[in-house]
Amino acid sequence: MIKLLVDNWSAFISGFGWTVLSSIVALFFSLIIGSLFAILEVMPSKTARVIGNIYVEIFRNIPLLVITMFFYLVIPLYVVKINGFTAGTIGLTIYTSAFIAETVRSGINSVDIGQMEASRAQGMTFWQAMRYIVLPQAFKLVIPPLGNQFINLVKNSSVLAFVAGFDLMYQGNAIASTTFETVNTYIVVGVFYLVITLPISYYMQHLERKLA
Amino acid sequence: MKKFKYVTLLITSLLLVLTLAGCGSQPLSSQNVLENDKQTNTITWGVKADQKLIGLIDVKDGQEKGFEIDLAKAITKKVLGKNGKAKFVTVTSQSRIPLLKNGNIDAIIATMSILPDRKKVIDFSDSYFSAGQSILVKKGSSIKSVKDLNGKTVTSAVGSNSVENIQKIAPKARVLQLPDFAQALTALKSGQGEAMTTDNVILAGLAVENPGYKLVGGTFTTEPYGIGINKGQGDFKKAINKGLKEVIADGTYNKLIMKWFGNVPGFNYKEVLRK
Numbered sequence: 001m002i003k004l005l006v007d008n009w010s011a012f013i014s015g016f017g018w019t020v021l022s023s024i025v026a027l028f029f030s031l032i033i034g035s036l037f038a039i040l041e042v043m044p045s046k047t048a049r050v051i052g053n054i055y056v057e058i059f060r061n062i063p064l065l066v067i068t069m070f071f072y073l074v075i076p077l078y079v080v081k082i083n084g085f086t087a088g089t090i091g092l093t094i095y096t097s098a099f100i101a102e103t104v105r106s107g108i109n110s111v112d113i114g115q116m117e118a119s120r121a122q123g124m125t126f127w128q129a130m131r132y133i134v135l136p137q138a139f140k141l142v143i144p145p146l147g148n149q150f151i152n153l154v155k156n157s158s159v160l161a162f163v164a165g166f167d168l169m170y171q172g173n174a175i176a177s178t179t180f181e182t183v184n185t186y187i188v189v190g191v192f193y194l195v196i197t198l199p200i201s202y203y204m205q206h207l208e209r210k211l212a
Numbered sequence: 213m214k215k216f217k218y219v220t221l222l223i224t225s226l227l228l229v230l231t232l233a234g235c236g237s238q239p240l241s242s243q244n245v246l247e248n249d250k251q252t253n254t255i256t257w258g259v260k261a262d263q264k265l266i267g268l269i270d271v272k273d274g275q276e277k278g279f280e281i282d283l284a285k286a287i288t289k290k291v292l293g294k295n296g297k298a299k300f301v302t303v304t305s306q307s308r309i310p311l312l313k314n315g316n317i318d319a320i321i322a323t324m325s326i327l328p329d330r331k332k333v334i335d336f337s338d339s340y341f342s343a344g345q346s347i348l349v350k351k352g353s354s355i356k357s358v359k360d361l362n363g364k365t366v367t368s369a370v371g372s373n374s375v376e377n378i379q380k381i382a383p384k385a386r387v388l389q390l391p392d393f394a395q396a397l398t399a400l401k402s403g404q405g406e407a408m409t410t411d412n413v414i415l416a417g418l419a420v421e422n423p424g425y426k427l428v429g430g431t432f433t434t435e436p437y438g439i440g441i442n443k444g445q446g447d448f449k450k451a452i453n454k455g456l457k458e459v460i461a462d463g464t465y466n467k468l469i470m471k472w473f474g475n476v477p478g479f480n481y482k483e484v485l486r487k
Binding site: 072073074076077081083084161162163164170173174176177178180182 | 305306309310313329330332333367370371375376388389390391395398399401402403404
């Protein structure tokens with residue numbers, strides 16, 4: 001296994017790098033998009049709530065691979081040429097954002113309604129109340145489920161392998177099928193994923209203890 | 213009570229170790245495949261399910277159809293006798309060797325070239341077909357031969373040796389490895405690459421179904437296809453080779469070539485007939 005690792009070190013490391021990059025980009029944007037749609041879902045305006053609901057229900061209920069394939073194969077045909085890495089990262093962002101939206105919404109809902117009412121009574125606008133009163137409390141509550149989403153996101157990034165996104169899984173497939181050391185290759189790939197996900201897991205636990 | 217807990221733990225871990233050790237010493241693949249097959253009167257073949265003319269699952273009736281399927285059936289009859297059954301398991305370029313190694317299939321007949329690297333891991337029968345690597349492009353493309361691929365993006369399937377060949381012949385070509393050939397073609401169609409490369413018979417099947425695409429530049433490698441058999445299955449290998457010889461000798465082989473490749477434009481079936 002050491003020999004496999006040494007022989008294919010550059011491939012593993014480049015795959016690792018692309019996986020990390022894709023995860024970070026997707027995490028950043030899905031957190032922003034997800035939070036926005038979560039707020040849409042709890043807004044007083046009915047139109048906003050419907051839009052939020054439609055987005056979440058569509059992208060939460062379509063397999064990630066289908067969304068990714070759509071961006072990889074259909075969009076380049078009619079709109080703009082995007083490569084596998086970009087298509088995979090966009091798919092990952094949209095898919096995860098739907099789950100994050102649901103998570104954050106549940107957080108907002110579990111903040112007592114009186115908090116919002118009291119803020120509004122103080123003369124705050126809806127957005128001010130959200131920003132300064134409700135969201136800080138909501139995020140504290142949803143740290144554990146958000147951590148789950150982040151970990152899922154990193155693991156789901158293996159979808160890039162299906163669209164030639166050069167990530168860890170893609171390199172793993174290529175190495176396994178040229179060296180025929182199937183078992184060892186996928187063990188190494190698994191360990192590389194752990195290198196990314198375990199720190200996230202511990203950091204989220206730490207954050208939970210610190211804030212709760 | 214605490215003592216009891218420790219004993220249970222000890223026994224569980226012991227059992228676990230024994231199970232794992234058992235896995236190591238007697239895998240499915242080390243049994244005698246020929247004898248097992250004679251007992252069940254069935255040979256399990258790993259075949260392609262997405263390659264027209266070679267191995268394709270017909271959507272209408274769910275049956276596998278193609279040259280390799282017919283050849284596998286013919287060889288099965290020679291090995292096991294008239295009532296021998298051929299069972300088919302779908303494999304991809306990537307999954308075929310692992311599936312053979314872990315005993316899910318007895319033999320691979322799935323457009324697999326006989327290569328030194330593969331010979332280290334599995335055994336091959338005599339070659340049953342001589343293919344060669346070629347290029348598929350959109351009609352009107354500026355790519356005329358493999359040399360034009362430098363600086364271009366080429367799609368192919370993961371686990372096929374086409375990728376290594378291209379990297380040797382056109383080192384500046386960028387290769388995208390997709391899960392299977394159907395997806396490599398779809399990627400080519402949606403503009404993710406300028407050309408697709410693999411063995412000519414596979415590309416011929418794709419060109420038949422997709423009139424906007426054609427093969428260019430002829431073949432630039434020779435790829436003798438062989439039937440993949442697990443290491444240490446000497447009896448089974450002998451039986452397969454004997455079966456293959458008989459299929460060629462009685463004319464069945466040439467009939468199958470004519471049946472599947474007789475009418476493919478740009479493919480000279482006479483080159484692959486066997487005497």
